[in-house]
Amino acid sequence: MLKFLLAVDGSHASNKAVGRFIQLLDWYKETPEIHLLNVQFPQRGNVPLFIDKKSIDHYHREEGMRDLHAARKLLGQANITCHIHITVGDPAEMILRYAQETSCDQIIIGPRGLGLVKGLFLGSVASKVMQFSTLPVLLVK
Amino acid sequence: MDIASPEFWIAVLQIIAIDIVLGGDNAVVIALACRRLPERQRNLGIFWGVFGAIGLRVVLIFFALTLLTIPFLKIIAGLLLLWIGIKLLQPEPENNEHPINASTTLFGTIKTIVIADAMMSLDNVVAIAGAARDSIGLVVFGLLVSVPIIVWGSKLVMKLMDRFPIIVVIGAGLLGWIAGGMCATDVQSREWVNANAPFLHWLAPFCGALLVVIMGRWQAARAQAKTAPVIDLADDTNKPL
Incomplete structure (x- = not known):
């Protein structure tokens, strides 16, 4: 079975991409194994100095879990089982590393929908993933 | 300092930047420390934690301006700022099993918050005092700006720094800049600098900023090189929601 990594951040654009991807699933002969991944930004500065790792x-x-909620609901409504994963770090880097380490066949990602100007300055996660990925990347618009 | 002078407005911008990079995490520490308390205690804990953070800044600022006229103390404060700046650039460590853990008891939480408030207030106050260059008005301004950031803006500020990591680098460099300036204007060093090496008034801040950014970046790269595995916090199959 094909193994897909679906990266979501809980934003409206990302949830919309999940919905679109579900519609595209007819493309595949059998429903692929879907792994939802959410990447959280690490805590910075003094926070790790005073708060223990577990907390x-x-x-x-x-x-x-909150960021994954909408995507899980959409997949659940479409009767698609998925695996959920949460990790911490730079989003694009962690998506790429996760996909590689768990040997996924394809990364699926939505655009962040920031608009042209902001997108240019920010260099969105999606464009970074596409640029550095060694796996096929599907950008769902 | 004159309101019309560019130095005044540069100092104002510096103080705002300092409050942004040094104020946000104080509120986050308070919120995270209180999370495991029961609901009623949690709100009390957050209220008093924030109150303490602001109160300590007021008290410390009051002392800081007098203390900084003591010989050599500005140099020491400058060195402290260099360290704070380098620390600012460090990523979240892989394991931080330290004695100050977020316990579920009220007492343990209070202890964490008090220590955190004290340390972060000191960081913030030293930086503001350095940027304000002996102007009481600017010090008070710095204090006023830090209050809304701690009370309401911490989440926004942290998000801003996540999205634009360059802010943190600029903030850390700014701390180094101020540190260099403090070393050149200490009661002891000022006269010597004015007489023999006036160029140190801009060279010292420049070197301070450079030192913090390079050292901070280098240390962060070294820490990151060691952390290899991707840690999955929720390896799970979906259950119906």
Whole structure:
């Protein structure tokens, strides 16, 4: 079975991409194995100095679950089983590393929908993933 | 300092930047420390934690301006700022099993918050005092700006820094800049600098900024090189929601 990594951040644009991807699933002979991945930004500065790792991880997991919620619901409504994953780090880097380490066949990602100007300055996660990925990337518009 | 002078407005911008990079995480620490408390205690804990963070800044600022006229203390404060700046650039460590853990008891939480408030207030106050260059008005301004950031803006500020990591680098460089300036204007060093090496007034801040950014980046790269595995916090199959 094909193994797909679906990266989501809980934003409206990302949820919309999940919905679109579900519609595209007819493309495949059999429903691929879908792994939802959410990447949380690490805590910075003094925070890790005063808060222990377990509490920070707990917080990341809660926030990650919230970001995954809409995507899980959409997939659930379409009767598609999926696996969920949350990790911490630079989003684009972690998506690429995760896909590689768990040997996914394809990365699926939505655009962030920031508009042209902001997108240019920010260099969105999606464009970074596409630029550096060694795996096929599907950008769902 | 004159309101019309460019130095005044540069100092204002510096103070705002300092409050942004040094104020946000204080509120985050308070919020995270209180998370495991029962609901009622949690709100109390957050309220008093924030109150303490602001109160300590007021008290410390009051002392800081007098203390900084003592010989050599500005140099020490400058060195402290260099360290704070380098620390600012470090990523979240892989394991930080330290004694100050977020316990579920009220007492443990209070201890964490008090220590965190004290340390971060000191960081913030030293930086503001350095940027304000002996102007009481600017110090008070710095204090006023930090209050809304701690009370309401922490989440926004942290998000801003996540999206634009360059802000953190600029902030850290700014701390180094101020540190260099403080070393050149200490009661002891000022006269010597004015007489023998007036160029140090801009060279010292420049070197300070450069030192913080290079050292911070280098340390961060070294820490990151060691962390290999991707940690999955929720390896799970979906259950119906």
